[in-house]
Amino acid sequence: MPAVFRRAARFLAPALMLLVAGCSSGDPAAGPTHGSAPAASPSARDGGVRKPPARASFDYQLGGPYQPPAGVRAVSRDRTADPVPGLYNICYVNAFQSQPGGAVGWWQKHHSDLLLHDRHGEPVVDEDWQEPLLDISGAAKREKLAGIVGRWIDGCADAGFDAVEPDNLDSYERSDHLLTADDAASFARLLATRAHRRGLAIAQKNTTDLLDRREHIGFDFAVVEECGRFQECTEFADAYRGRAFDIEYGAKDFDRACRSWGRKLSVTLRDRDVSPAGEKAHVYRRCDAAG
Numbered sequence: 001m002p003a004v005f006r007r008a009a010r011f012l013a014p015a016l017m018l019l020v021a022g023c024s025s026g027d028p029a030a031g032p033t034h035g036s037a038p039a040a041s042p043s044a045r046d047g048g049v050r051k052p053p054a055r056a057s058f059d060y061q062l063g064g065p066y067q068p069p070a071g072v073r074a075v076s077r078d079r080t081a082d083p084v085p086g087l088y089n090i091c092y093v094n095a096f097q098s099q100p101g102g103a104v105g106w107w108q109k110h111h112s113d114l115l116l117h118d119r120h121g122e123p124v125v126d127e128d129w130q131e132p133l134l135d136i137s138g139a140a141k142r143e144k145l146a147g148i149v150g151r152w153i154d155g156c157a158d159a160g161f162d163a164v165e166p167d168n169l170d171s172y173e174r175s176d177h178l179l180t181a182d183d184a185a186s187f188a189r190l191l192a193t194r195a196h197r198r199g200l201a202i203a204q205k206n207t208t209d210l211l212d213r214r215e216h217i218g219f220d221f222a223v224v225e226e227c228g229r230f231q232e233c234t235e236f237a238d239a240y241r242g243r244a245f246d247i248e249y250g251a252k253d254f255d256r257a258c259r260s261w262g263r264k265l266s267v268t269l270r271d272r273d274v275s276p277a278g279e280k281a282h283v284y285r286r287c288d289a290a291g
Contacts, residue, residue, distance in 0.1 A: 049201040050162050051220050052088045054242030057286055058266045062092055063274035069284060074245065074266075076165055076223065079152055083160045090203065090223065091156035095149045095166035095191060096184070097131040104132060114145055116178060126174050133171050136187040137179055146190040153191065157198035164195050165203045165223050169210065185213050192218030204240075208232050211239050225249070228257025228267065237264035258287035 056073040065081040075083075076090035083089035098107050098115070107115055116124040116135040123132045136142050149166070156164050169188060172179035188210075195202040201220040204210065210217070221243035227233040228248050236244040244265040248254040254269035261267060271283035 049196055049199055049220060050088070051201050052090075052163065052243055052245075055264070055266050056088065056245075058245045058268050059284065059286075060245075060247045060268060060270050060274055061276070064276040066276040066278065069277075072286075076245070079156055079159075083162075088163070089161045090163045090165050091153075091159070091161035091200075092165045092167060093149065093152050093156070094131075094168060095152075096136065096168035096171040096187070097126055097129075097133050100130050104130075107132065111144075111148070114141055114148075116175060118176060118178065124175055124178060126168075126171070131168075133175055133179070135179075136172075136183045139186070142183075142187045142190060145187065146194060149191060150194040153194050153200065154198055157195075157200050161200065163201035163203060163220070164191075165205055166191050167205050169205050170207045181209055185210055185217055188219075189217045203245075208235055211235060214239060221245075223247075226253060228261065229253040233257060233261040233265060233267075237261060240265075254285065254287070262287040 052074050057071050059068045059072045059075045061068075061075055061077045061081070065077050068075050068084060068087065072087065074088040074090065076092055077083065078092045083091075098104050114135055116133040116137070118124055125132050134145055136145060153164050166188065169184055172181060172184045184207075188204075192202045196218060202218060203221050203223045204214055204217075204219040205223050206225060220240075222236045222240050223245050224232070224236050225247050226249060227236055227244075227246045229250065233244075233246055236246070242265055246257060246261070246265055246267045248257055248267065248269050249272045251269065254267065257267045267287050269283060269285040271281050273281050275281045277284070
């Protein structure tokens with residue numbers, strides 16, 4: 001089963017996607033004004049970056065920020081949101097595709113050459129979310145794109161996040177064979193270099209096909225969706241020595257993941273809209289071994 005079905009962004013309702021897009025109505029390279037940066041949370045240091053604690057209790061808040069439940073030690077939020085003081089904070093960035101809405105128009109107006117086009121000159125679009133793919137097929141374009149996405153990563157660092165989660169690493173699988181795994185790995189390595197330069201750890205998002213390249217790319221930990229459902233948790237847990245956060249969207253998959261892998265990595269159950277606490281659709285459970 002392709003990793004395309006395991007992206008949280010794919011499950012967000014369109015209205016929520018506009019919220020997650022944040023600054024999509026203007027220049028997506030411009031970030032919001034954040035509050036003061038939180039104090040650094042305790043975690044393992046390696047090469048100047050703070051890796052998350054192994055098997056840390058986790059909350060996935062892409063649908064909107066809210067006060068994390070008691071006991072949570074790590075949280076992932078969109079780059080337009082503020083980090084949580086005292087926790088390990090992961091900054092979500094849509095790095096391999098454009099956000100929908102106004103951000104698409106910005107790319108088309110200012111950087112249409114950096115959008116992937118098919119042989120007819122039409123943009124290649126992730127049809128499930130109407131997200132045009134970014135063209136990472138050549139070194140020169142990757143460098144230009146890394147400059148744009150790099151400013152978002154800089155914004156995460158300036159805001160006080162500990163790490164960055166670049167989404168859609170697997171977009172080459174939706175490119176009609178115009179992009180390759182090599183392209184994705186090369187671009188991810190540029191992003192990892194930028195993140196590390198700013199003192200941020202960087203997560204591998206899904207995609208077992210690139211696990212064997214994790215050290216070459218520079219990934220420090222993993223954020224994965226439904227590894228329990230797709231029987232991939234052991235691979236991520238072993239590769240990252242427990243520094244892997246799994247988000248399940250089905251109760252049965254979550255229960256199975258807890259039984260099989262709950263002592264090897266952090267497992268969290270969220271609703272598919274990753275809706276904030278207080279909303280009717282909100283679901284949150286965890287089976288972390290670390291407590």
